[in-house]
Amino acid sequence: MLHVDQILAATSGAAATTLAGGGGTVPPPFTVDRVFTETELNSWLALGLVLAAGLYLYGVYRLRLRGDRWPVLRTVCFLGPGLGGIAAVTLSGLGAYDTTLLSVHMIQHMVLSMVAPIFLALGAPVTLALRTLPVRPRKRLLAIVHSRIARVYSFPLVAFAIFVVNPFALYFSGLYEYTLQHEWAHELVHAHFIATGCVFFWPLLGLDPLPGRWPYPARALLMVLSVPFHTVLGLTIMQSTTLLGGDWYPSLHLSWSNPWNDQVVAGGVLWAGGEFVSVTMLAVLVVQWIKQSEREARRLDRELDRQEARQRAAEAAA
Numbered sequence: 001m002l003h004v005d006q007i008l009a010a011t012s013g014a015a016a017t018t019l020a021g022g023g024g025t026v027p028p029p030f031t032v033d034r035v036f037t038e039t040e041l042n043s044w045l046a047l048g049l050v051l052a053a054g055l056y057l058y059g060v061y062r063l064r065l066r067g068d069r070w071p072v073l074r075t076v077c078f079l080g081p082g083l084g085g086i087a088a089v090t091l092s093g094l095g096a097y098d099t100t101l102l103s104v105h106m107i108q109h110m111v112l113s114m115v116a117p118i119f120l121a122l123g124a125p126v127t128l129a130l131r132t133l134p135v136r137p138r139k140r141l142l143a144i145v146h147s148r149i150a151r152v153y154s155f156p157l158v159a160f161a162i163f164v165v166n167p168f169a170l171y172f173s174g175l176y177e178y179t180l181q182h183e184w185a186h187e188l189v190h191a192h193f194i195a196t197g198c199v200f201f202w203p204l205l206g207l208d209p210l211p212g213r214w215p216y217p218a219r220a221l222l223m224v225l226s227v228p229f230h231t232v233l234g235l236t237i238m239q240s241t242t243l244l245g246g247d248w249y250p251s252l253h254l255s256w257s258n259p260w261n262d263q264v265v266a267g268g269v270l271w272a273g274g275e276f277v278s279v280t281m282l283a284v285l286v287v288q289w290i291k292q293s294e295r296e297a298r299r300l301d302r303e304l305d306r307q308e309a310r311q312r313a314a315e316a317a318a
Contacts, residue, residue, distance in 0.1 A: 039093060040095065045190065059132040060075055075123065095108075101262055108193075117198040117201045155203075159200045160222055162200070219285055220289065224282065238267030
């Protein structure tokens with residue numbers, strides 16, 4: 001006959017195995033091969049990614065049919081690190097562990113809010129749509145892009161405030177534990193990360209015609225200000241005396257993971273990853289700035305050449 005505490009332990013363990021992912025089972029110990037063997041494609045996000053990729057490729061196909069060019073690098077950025085990055089952290093085995101390990105969730109956080117939005121912006125999907133859509137849908141899209149709501153959310157200071165405040169509001173309140181307990185809320189957080197990253201990075205690095213875009217020096221300054229944000233957030237999580245998610249992670253009773261140690265790893269991921277991505281994107285912004293200056297210099301040279309040609313023609317005529 002089992003002892004009472006053994007029965008209770010077994011009951012709690014069985015209950016814990018049905019907690020993660022809003023009713024799923026707790027996966028086995030996390031290893032690298034699990035990233036590939038735990039892949040699931042039965043998500044609304046998978047359908048959305050396939051639809052977005054299909055529409056983008058159809059737009060590129062339409063341009064080529066009429067003889068127009070579309071940079072291959074833009075297509076690679078949008079489909080590869082952009083949509084592909086989202087798929088890599090949500091549909092692979094990482095997605096199976098995102099409610100089991102806080103460190104895995106933080107990897108998702110970094111990719112969904114920083115890496116993928118940057119490459120989606122570099123893919124210039126709005127520009128592609130404006131070049132391929134018929135007249136009436138194109139006017140509607142332009143009206144949306146230049147609407148008052150778009151102007152407010154794409155204003156760099158507003159986007160920066162949303163980008164900085166949201167993680168603190170999520171992790172240091174009961175909201176994060178709620179998203180762990182309800183699958184729909186957890187999926188909504190994924191979409192929220194993507195939207196927040198797009199709102200912040202699109203006006204800074206994107207190639208689409210957005211309203212109220214700042215000059216490159218101001219954009220570079222804002223990117224520099226974003227660098228210490230992830231350092232502060234990561235260190236705060238690493239040094240926190242309370243567990244993020246409340247009792248969620250201890251209730252899983254994982255024999256192969258300690259919630260406190262995993263939280264330290266999660267903070268380190270956020271700290272190191274945030275600084276690396278921010279500094280890298282600052283370099284990308286500087287490169288864009290240099291290229292824009294070179295284009296402007298060439299434009300001025302051509303204008304000066306035209307003025308000189310007109311002056312010589314006028315002198316010859318006189």
